Amino acid sequence: GAVVSQHPSWVICKSGTSVKIECRSLDFQATTMFWYRQFPKQSLMLMATSNEGSKATYEQGVEKDKFLINHASLTLSTLTVTSAHPEDSSFYICSAPRGPGNEQYFGPGTRLTVT
């Protein structure tokens, strides 16, 4: 069964509003989680690394003030897209590493559409 969940699975919001996406590890603790986005027909691109108890690490070109990440607990990370614009419309996916290797387990993703 699923080991990482995301909520919501899809969301439509108006331009200028903020949207929060939750990522939960279901039966394990994750001190680190990762947030990716995927544009149609493109690869998954790492946006940021969410660290429990400390600030997130953002990849080059990702605006940290626009994509707020909070790793509230060992099982929950949230991504808030602030002042969303249509170009933020994308598929956002989180992941958490589990086990001895780097086998990241991905959430089902969240489809964000900004109108």
Add this chain to the structure above:
Amino acid sequence: DQQVKQNSPSLSVQEGRISILNCDYTNSMFDYFLWYKKYPAEGPTFLISISSIKDKNEDGRFTVFLNKSAKHLSLHIVPSQPGDSAVYFCAASEGGANNLFFGTGTRLTVIP
């Protein structure tokens, strides 16, 4: 700069035959490689991985081959089944780091 590349955006294979998906990388520091399968509107599902100390790893119908000198890896699926139809991503990581670099994916269609 795309450090992991999948040059074939799509592949069609007859059911029962072998599917071979290819992946190339440019960063020689990558030491762990993974293949993920993804259905539309879902997150990727881990399939199989290989460490750079190996050149082959097999799990059921799935085998991953790694050629470090060529910076190339491939995923073999045999026999291919219609349920294997999905987008396959290869990914790589460096030095035990958890963040993965993904290829652009190859859409596999297995024709019944």
